Amino acid sequence: MADTVQFDLVSPERKLASMVATEVQIPGADGDLTAMAGHEPTILSLRPGFLTVKGAAGEEQFVVTGGFAELSADTISVLAEIALPRAEVTPEVLAELVSTATQAHEAAEVDAHHETQKLLADLVHIAEHLGFDAHL
Structure with a gap:
């Protein structure tokens, strides 16, 4: 099993991230979740909070206000209502x-x-x- 996943984050306005990640911390509506390679297929609703992506280039953090995340063994796709890089x-x-x-x-x-x-x-x-x- 590979130890990385393809991560993509989009909002209605723009694509914010597309990268290889080792883990993604997701603010789920039913609780926070850390997703990594090999995760069982899951779809979850997001709550407003911090979405953190860790990969070879370090850590990136985004603020999201809602939306959905779809997880599988080798991909994590997030469609956020509103998403902004933390710096913005x-x-x-x-x-x-x-x-x-x-x-x-x-x-x-x-x-x-x-x-x-x-x-x-x-x-x-x-x-x-x-x-x-x-x-x-």
């Missing part, structure tokens, strides 16, 4: 994401409030992890 995530970018999520929360039906509140909490966690003001 500024307080202004996060403030815009929080504003959009807040509007969605305020407009949501009562039965969707938990989901939109979780989205807001995840975005605040990202801000705190990056050392930004959590009350964007």
Whole structure:
């Protein structure tokens, strides 16, 4: 069994990564997951968080806000709703994401409030992890 996988990350706006990886840490909606070569075929939903890719060139980190990941023994493909390289995530970018999520929360039906509140909490966690003001 090979010890690497082909990793691809795309968002509706652009292709962010296509590389050979030794492991990919994925923020799954049902919990975080580290995927490596030989993984059982799986499809999972993403939650907002950090997606970390490790490979021969080192480690790359991206912020994702949702989407899906498809895992197999030799490929990991991620289609993210929004994905940005960590270096592109500024307080202004996060403030815009929080504003959009807040509007969605305020407009949501009562039965969707938990989901939109979780989205807001995840975005605040990202801000705190990056050392930004959590009350964007």
